[in-house]
Amino acid sequence: MFLISSGEPLESGDVRGDAGGDESSVLVAVRVRPLNSTERSQGDQGVLCCPGQGTILVNNGAQDRAFTFDAVFEAGCSQHEVFEQCGVKRLIDLATDGFSCTVFGFGQTGSGKTYTITGPQSLVSSFST
Numbered sequence: 001m002f003l004i005s006s007g008e009p010l011e012s013g014d015v016r017g018d019a020g021g022d023e024s025s026v027l028v029a030v031r032v033r034p035l036n037s038t039e040r041s042q043g044d045q046g047v048l049c050c051p052g053q054g055t056i057l058v059n060n061g062a063q064d065r066a067f068t069f070d071a072v073f074e075a076g077c078s079q080h081e082v083f084e085q086c087g088v089k090r091l092i093d094l095a096t097d098g099f100s101c102t103v104f105g106f107g108q109t110g111s112g113k114t115y116t117i118t119g120p121q122s123l124v125s126s127f128s129t
């Protein structure tokens with residue numbers, strides 16, 4: 001889960017599946033991490049479904065429960081899509097114009113916070129060499 005905040009209201013058009021309507025300086029986005037090789041090898045199954053409109057369905061084995069956020073990114077979404085569509089790219093532009101901006105990752109260990117903030121390791125490596 002990512003809280004995205006800037007010193008000026010973000011436009012709702014920055015966010016796919018906008019559910020709020022009112023402009024806000026804080027947006028909450030969820031990115032689903034794909035199952036990793038360990039999880040796949042032990043036969044784990046995904047329990048999340050992303051039908052759009054900022055909604056995520058969590059299946060507890062018996063029924064779906066729906067939760068709504070400003071944006072939801074399913075497991076197949078690229079880093080580019082996440083940064084572009086949840087407004088992070090625009091925050092970088094605002095930051096260079098002097099606005100205070102924050103992107104805050106929240107989730108259990110291994111859920112993908114570092115990956116989402118910094119990008120895939122291959123991308124990080126290409127900047128550090």
Ligand SMILES: Nc1ncnc2c1ncn2[C@@H]1O[C@H](COP(=O)(O)OP(=O)(O)OP(=O)(O)O)[C@@H](O)[C@H]1O
Pocket residue numbers: 032033034036075107108109110111112113114115116
């Ligand atoms: N969207 C994604 N697509 C592919 N792999 C991912 C994705 N998100 C995370 N991963 C992989 O899952 C693993 C855990 O991700 P990451 O290190 O970002 O978790 P974290 O939430 O920062 O964990 P911690 O809180 O323990 O630091 C890493 O190997 C990372 O490459």
